[in-house]
Amino acid sequence: AQSVTQPDIHITxxxxxxxxxxxNYSYGATPYLFWYVQSPGQGLQLLLKYFSGDTLVQGxxxxxxxxxxxxxxxxxxxxxxxxxxAAEYFCAVLSSGGSYIPTFGRxxxxxxxx
Amino acid sequence: xxxxxxxxxxxxxxxGQNVTFRCDPISEHNRLYWYRQTLGQGPEFxxxxxxxxxxxxxxxxxxxxxxxxxxxxxxxLEIQRTEQGDSAMYLCAxxxxxxxxxxxxxxxxxxxxx
Numbered sequence: 001a002q003s004v005t006q007p008d009i010h011i012t013x014x015x016x017x018x019x020x021x022x023x024n025y026s027y028g029a030t031p032y033l034f035w036y037v038q039s040p041g042q043g044l045q046l047l048l049k050y051f052s053g054d055t056l057v058q059g060x061x062x063x064x065x066x067x068x069x070x071x072x073x074x075x076x077x078x079x080x081x082x083x084x085x086a087a088e089y090f091c092a093v094l095s096s097g098g099s100y101i102p103t104f105g106r107x108x109x110x111x112x113x114x
Numbered sequence: 115x116x117x118x119x120x121x122x123x124x125x126x127x128x129x130g131q132n133v134t135f136r137c138d139p140i141s142e143h144n145r146l147y148w149y150r151q152t153l154g155q156g157p158e159f160x161x162x163x164x165x166x167x168x169x170x171x172x173x174x175x176x177x178x179x180x181x182x183x184x185x186x187x188x189x190x191l192e193i194q195r196t197e198q199g200d201s202a203m204y205l206c207a208x209x210x211x212x213x214x215x216x217x218x219x220x221x222x223x224x225x226x227x228x
Contacts (some may be wrong), residue, residue: 009154034216043118043205043219044157090156100145100209101170102217104156 002027002093006105013081014113021076021108023091032094033074034102035065039087047089050074061085086112116140118220120206126226127196134192135223139208146189147217148181149205157205163189196227 003026013019025031032051036044048059055067065076074091088109092102119138127133139146144165149157160179161171165186178196183189193200203224207217 004156036219041221041224043120043221044207044217045219046216049216092156101147101159101162103159106154106156 002031002095002103004091004093004103004105006089006091006108008108009106010109010111012111012113015083016080019076019078019081019085019110021089021091021110023074023076023105024072025074025091025093026072027093027095029095030069033065033067034092034094035059035063035074035076036090036092036104037061037087038090038107044090047076081110081112083112083114086110118206118208118218120204120220120223122223123221124224124226126228128228129198130195132192132194133196133225134190135204135206135225137189137191137206137208137220139188139206140218143208143210143218144186145209145211146183147207147209148189148191149207151203151205151222160191160204193225196225198227201225201227 005024034049035047037047038044047063048057050057050067058064063078067074088107090107091105094102121136146163148160151157159172161181163183166183178194181191203222205222206220209217
């Protein structure tokens, strides 16, 4: 069965600092991987996705993520964080064959200090 | 593309009452998902439709929960005899047949059972 681990429940950064949110997955074959962002009281918005090809993927709002098969990781990065980036971030994995039901991590809450 | 909409946004009900939520997906999306999200957790899969067919239900889904998607358009999620443990955010998402597209989420319905 597929699973996702986001080891950091909270991350605090200063505005303008760089950011890396960790995501590790468990899945036998090549997975489809996603990062979503959720602002308070809102639904989830897709930031970026990986399913094949270049292992460094670019997303919206200046975010990027790198797929590392050897480490079963798909960490999210941003070079300079803005106060508006404060939100909950979820990593998700989807099997590349069969069911299209994603499994989500428990999320990482990003706090941005001015 | 008006996005995924959900109604109502908030629902407060007394224990034992029945509630029904509605989801209107993006019109060209044939897949529709329901999730439940509690505080500090990622979305938990409940059920999934492809067009009007309900293809999968979570084993964790109580018999008190039922979902429909008549004519493959909007969907409803009904909870009968609500319990306090049903208090959560109920999220709806839609997607196309291409799994690599990712899912588009609605804003959710916040249920509070008193």
